[in-house]
Amino acid sequence: MPSPLINTLRERRRRVYDDAKSLADLAAAENRAFTDDEQTRWAALNDELDTLDQRLTDLREQDQRAGQSEAAFANLLGGAVQTRSAADTDLDARFRAAILENDRRPIVVANPCERSGYRPGVERRDLATTSGGGLLPTSFFDRIQRHMVESSAILAAGATMLNSRTGEPIKIPRSTAHSAAAIVTEGGTITEDDPTLGSVTLGAYKYGFLVQITHELATDATFDLLAYLGEQAGIAIGNAFGAHAITGTGTGQPRGVLTDATAGKTGDDTTGGTFTADELIDLYYSLAEPYARSAAAGWLMNTSTLGAIRKLKASGTGDYLFANDVPAGTGAAGTLLGRPVYLDPTMPDVGVGAKCIAFGDWSRYWVRQVEGLRFERSDDFAFDRDVVTFRALARLDGALVDTTGAVKVFEGGSA
Template sequence: MSEMVKTLRERRANVWEQAKAIADAASDANRNFSAEEQGKWDVLNEEINQLDQRIKSALDTEARAKEADDAFNRLHTSQGKNKGAQGGAANRHVTAERDAGDGGDELRAWMRGETRSRFFEVLPEGPVDWRKVQSRALTVGTTTAGGDTVPTNFYDRLVEHLIQNSAIMQSGATILNTAGGETIQIPKTTAHSTAALVTEGSTIGTSEPTFGQVELGAYKYGALIQISRELLDDTGVDLEGYLAMQAGRALGNAFGAHAITGDGSGKPDGVVHGASLGKTGGTGVGGAFSSDDLIDLFFSVIAPYRKSSAATWMMADSSIANARKLKDTTGQYIWQPGLQAGVPDTILGKPVLTEPNMAAVATSAKSVLFGDMSQYFVRLAGGIRFERSDDFAFDTDLVTFRALMRADGALVDLTGAVKYYAGGAS
């Protein structure tokens, strides 16, 4: 980690202490924030958010620099080997190097129109361990977390950006990657078996779990990306990284919104739609939640689910700003900042993910989500399909790329694996 990142993290910790001092003063006096205090609180929270973005950007930059250095080192080593080879042996070596690569040269040639194919489909190379992909995306730039040992091909880079722009993909959701897009049936649990005390000689009652089925289809998501001819011709530009970033962000934002709030009608069934009520807020507070409300929501999810490694909080930025002010009965803040690289902020020991598609605090609004997100299934059909057109923006000399992805999602455990907080009536 660079000195700049360390300095930014120290600044973040200092700003948080200033914000805590304001909240402590109001809490000790048993009063609401004054207008001046509210203004300072908002400024400090905004600075924390900006520092988070700067830290993430710095870590991303360090990671890209590391990858570029590694690429140049590999190229230098490869050239040294080629110079030492003779005749046909050298040609065989070059071919082997190209075959063993990640298709980067082929992709770049296609992007510049040097091949006759109109489309390029990006598929994972072999079975995909999504836990590893997610881990890499969440700890980008952290070499000790495995960044030095994981090769990054175009598919991995694209998926990283897709995950970074979708909280449901970050949360540990179960990913099903299928070759085709035909509808698949997934069993869902709607009720568990129950037992009862039985006296001697009495009949034991039967109780069976109740199952249903969830159909996961393949809704199509698409984005148009335009690149200038000059950019395509400049061999010094990281075209793969640019296309992966643009496509990953666009597709991740589009699918991520439906994975949170979709109603299952012509779109994926979002996790909020499938979740059950865990806690309703009090009246007269405009839907705002208290520390007791979040604690009640936490314990409304039964132990096996809330202890899961995929148990996660989700809320919008404005809700997180409110959560930062809350204390438990002992005067301790329930929101704890993550001060180390790769360690998220937590509430009651569980990570908090920012999700802009979650509802803001309001009466009857489902503004906070908590539970085992591995019970949300995401189905991805095939790879990401790219198509190019030189004619779409012919008058501006722009090459247009169309990125297509097919996906669906639904919560498969409706017994209370994921629950939401609903703001009370005013």
């Protein structure tokens, strides 16, 4: 089954192809060549089709390799690969049984970095006890990761996930300026112009929380305990990391995208931080073309900002800028100027000097995860209250690895 990202890219390609076909059909119907604007648009659409085709080819190859690895692993174990089924009640019953056995060994979620190409919400892993025996199949880890993605707009928008087995700092080299060439006269001196290189360091900050359930709750056959614990773990960790991924300082916490994103448009000084339709269009086109046509390009804002944007209309046509059509599999709220809009409550409200809207290529924000998500239990921590304590732990860091202009922001002008 194709991954959600492949389906999203296919849908995007279909829309781009339809736009290009409509452009060609119009010129053919009127028996004329393209105008200058149409030629520019035609070239941009074909460039995007080429980019999408290459991305789809890469993802199909990754999925094929992943499937071959799973099949080979299954043969080694002498059994079939477990996939997620509708039998959630059976999974939940086995989970309850494991609790009631009073086995105090920790439950550990397997390391997702054991296979390359890991993407949130796509890969599946088994839960296992420390003795190596299978406890639960796929679903629980999927639920934790899925809810983490839902709780962090940057993860949902397509941030690049980097997994490692150990947590020592990783330096990621990056270019901050390219070499520039110039015409050299005959016999003239060729000017030296070296590229500027830098680096960003990703560490591993530990996020964690505890959740407790009563013995009675564990035996309540009508309560979906598995889904509840997965949801709580994902939301708690996702909200904490997601906030830092946007506004984190990089000191004692991940480095947020707003810390390094550059201003693409600053509002009028007389508007008190608000924006106009034309200013959003300016912000869109402030992004360099390679970033703007990336499959991971999109908008980031909070709900109140989107409420203001929904009222804006393009000058001349009177059409609303925001559209309710949601690209399949993205989890976006809709589209703005053809790109998906992601909502996150951590984004600042509209105001003087506020970076309330971000637009860019979210694959340039890298998230590092060390080991797998750990989910462990203790029957002793709250023994006097007859409750079982679970803790969820994740080691994460993040930073915008391309600060040359991969993400641009709208910054409200002064009053």
